[in-house]
Amino acid sequence: MEIILPISTSSFLEAFDSRLTISLLALLFTAVLGFRRFTKNPNNPLNLPPPPGPRGLPILGNLLEIPSDRYWLKFDEWIQEYGPIVSINLAGKPVVLLGTPKVAADLFGISAIYSDRPRWILAHDILSKGMHIGVMPYGEKHRRFRKATHAGLGPKALSSYHPIEEREARIYLKEVSNNPKDFRNSVKRYTAAVILATMYGHTVTTFDSDKYVKSIFASAARFAGSLAPGEFLVDVFPWLRYIPSWVPGAGWKKKAAEWAEDDYNLFTTMREDARVNAAKQTSFISQGLGNAYGVDDVELAYIGGIITQTPDTLMSVSSGFMLAMTRWPEIQRKAQEEIDRVVGRKRFPVFQDSVNLPYVTAIVKETCRWRPVAPLSVPHASSKDDVYMGYFIPKGTTVISSIWSIHRDPETYPNPDEFIPERFLDENMNEVNTKESKAFGHHLYGFGRRFCPGATMADHAIWVFAAHVLWALNLEREKDEFGNDIIPDVRPEMFTSGGEASHPLPFKCNITLRPGVQEFLDEIELPQAGA
Numbered sequence: 001m002e003i004i005l006p007i008s009t010s011s012f013l014e015a016f017d018s019r020l021t022i023s024l025l026a027l028l029f030t031a032v033l034g035f036r037r038f039t040k041n042p043n044n045p046l047n048l049p050p051p052p053g054p055r056g057l058p059i060l061g062n063l064l065e066i067p068s069d070r071y072w073l074k075f076d077e078w079i080q081e082y083g084p085i086v087s088i089n090l091a092g093k094p095v096v097l098l099g100t101p102k103v104a105a106d107l108f109g110i111s112a113i114y115s116d117r118p119r120w121i122l123a124h125d126i127l128s129k130g131m132h133i134g135v136m137p138y139g140e141k142h143r144r145f146r147k148a149t150h151a152g153l154g155p156k157a158l159s160s161y162h163p164i165e166e167r168e169a170r171i172y173l174k175e176v177s178n179n180p181k182d183f184r185n186s187v188k189r190y191t192a193a194v195i196l197a198t199m200y201g202h203t204v205t206t207f208d209s210d211k212y213v214k215s216i217f218a219s220a221a222r223f224a225g226s227l228a229p230g231e232f233l234v235d236v237f238p239w240l241r242y243i244p245s246w247v248p249g250a251g252w253k254k255k256a257a258e259w260a261e262d263d264y265n266l267f268t269t270m271r272e273d274a275r276v277n278a279a280k281q282t283s284f285i286s287q288g289l290g291n292a293y294g295v296d297d298v299e300l301a302y303i304g305g306i307i308t309q310t311p312d313t314l315m316s317v318s319s320g321f322m323l324a325m326t327r328w329p330e331i332q333r334k335a336q337e338e339i340d341r342v343v344g345r346k347r348f349p350v351f352q353d354s355v356n357l358p359y360v361t362a363i364v365k366e367t368c369r370w371r372p373v374a375p376l377s378v379p380h381a382s383s384k385d386d387v388y389m390g391y392f393i394p395k396g397t398t399v400i401s402s403i404w405s406i407h408r409d410p411e412t413y414p415n416p417d418e419f420i421p422e423r424f425l426d427e428n429m430n431e432v433n434t435k436e437s438k439a440f441g442h443h444l445y446g447f448g449r450r451f452c453p454g455a456t457m458a459d460h461a462i463w464v465f466a467a468h469v470l471w472a473l474n475l476e477r478e479k480d481e482f483g484n485d486i487i488p489d490v491r492p493e494m495f496t497s498g499g500e501a502s503h504p505l506p507f508k509c510n511i512t513l514r515p516g517v518q519e520f521l522d523e524i525e526l527p528q529a530g531a
């Protein structure tokens with residue numbers, strides 16, 4: 001699913017400037033109430049302190065200290081300064097940051113207290129008509145939606161998706177060999193094609209010509225944007241939703257209604273396509289029609305539609321992998337040697353090879369850890385007052401697992417800026433995982449009862465992509481005018497920040513085919529429109 005960005009200070013302030021004085025009063029009111037929740041709470045008779053954190057201003061709290069770009073880096077600074085659990089105050093909203101695998105697993109993994117979500121009026125109530133599983137409150141409806149989602153993501157379903165992932169990875173190779181400079185759009189096509197084929201039985205043509213690909217990326221971007229409360233004041237002052245759209249400043253209502261309608265039309269049209277496609281290829285959605293998963297057909301359309309918002313995250317991990325392989329050619333060579341030894345040069349790799357390719361698997365894990373595409377995951381919210389490590393955390397607190405910091409915890413992941421697949425392997429090439437992350441080895445897919453239900457599918461799709469790239473392509477650095485390698489810049493600043501999943505900014509990469517690959521690609525037919 002899309003990655004949630006909790007605040008955007010600059011846009012918050014721009015929007016704020018343009019509003020009426022009443023906004024200021026409401027902010028003051030919210031701030032006072034919110035702050036009281038942290039300090040004077042009758043359920044906190046011992047007057048336990050909140051977790052430590054930066055002091056902030058009287059009303060705005062720490063809001064102005066948060067940069068509009070890559071604010072996970074600021075959160076990380078606070079975690080380094082105050083410890084693994086930090087509290088901040090965003091204009092009266094209590095927010096807790098979790099900075100190590102242990103505290104995140106302790107809070108999110110054990111009880112259900114932290115399984116709720118903050119209230120997103122625009123994203124939840126308006127845009128997705130209360131049917132976005134990723135932002136809905138924890139409760140009966142969420143459980144029903146989650147059960148339905150799992151129906152399409154169990155082991156049997158996942159193994160039926162492997163041939164689709166393999167087919168699409170080979171189409172990616174063919175596309176890239178025809179047009180290496182456009183490798184980024186080809187990665188997008190790969191991820192969208194996997195999701196649309198498995199979820200709807202829809203075969204994607206090209207990135208530019210397919211009838212759905214651009215729409216699903218656009219829908220995902222709109223949804224992610226709607227989650228930044230600074231963009232839409234209604235999430236700060238819920239009563240604004242009752243202001244008629246003709247009132248100056250309430251134009252967002254019309255826009256939001258149009259977006260909601262566009263999503264409804266897109267999701268129901270794709271669902272109907274799945275019904276038709278089922279004659280040739282059954283899919284997760286076609287099998288769930290008629291209440292087969294315990295959700296009605298409109299709910300099913302939303303479950304499918306929300307899953308189609310995930311190619312952005314898959315694309316981001318896959319692009320990060322391409323960047324890392326270009327930056328560290330010696331790691332690329334080592335993985336190619338493993339693949340050539342195990343798979344050979346007479347066939348493409350398949351997912352079943354993964355058990356015999358531990359180094360490739362370790363590269364996928366390290367890609368997810370090194371530059372997490374969801375640096376702040378998706379915020380959780382507490383549904384009860386709680387005490388942890390002697391700190392009081394009131395009900396309704398937004399709790400953010402700072403994956404950026406968690407993936408840099410020096411005890412678990414030493415030298416975090418280095419790309420070291422070996423950290424997930426012992427000397428016999430057996431997998432080494434951490435107590436908290438189990439088989440994944442990292443925390444990109446979240447924690448506890450809101451853990452990403454698509455994690456294994458995503459992991460397999462990325463693995464298949466990586467194995468095909470390593471088997472078929474050489475990713476080389478471009479040369480400067482003097483013939484020297486241009487070493488890709490991989491600092492955190494070279495990754496996007498904003499509503500979308502964080503991925504590398506455009507980088508130079510010279511893609512060539514490895515020996516003997518062309519004849520395999522000659523056999524592959526690119527899908528045609530209407531196929």
Ligand code: HEM
Pocket residue numbers: 001133134135146149153306307310313314317373374377378379380444445446447448449450451452453454455457458
């Ligand atoms: C690299 C790809 C992906 C990443 C990085 C990712 C990451 C995440 C994260 C961080 C969460 C929130 C976890 C939490 O709150 O603790 C989440 C939730 C979710 N993800 Fe993914 N995801 C990916 C792919 C997928 C795929 C392929 C699917 C479906 C096939 C999927 C379906 C969902 C759903 C339905 C939720 C909402 C769960 C809930 O709130 O109960 N995701 N994902």
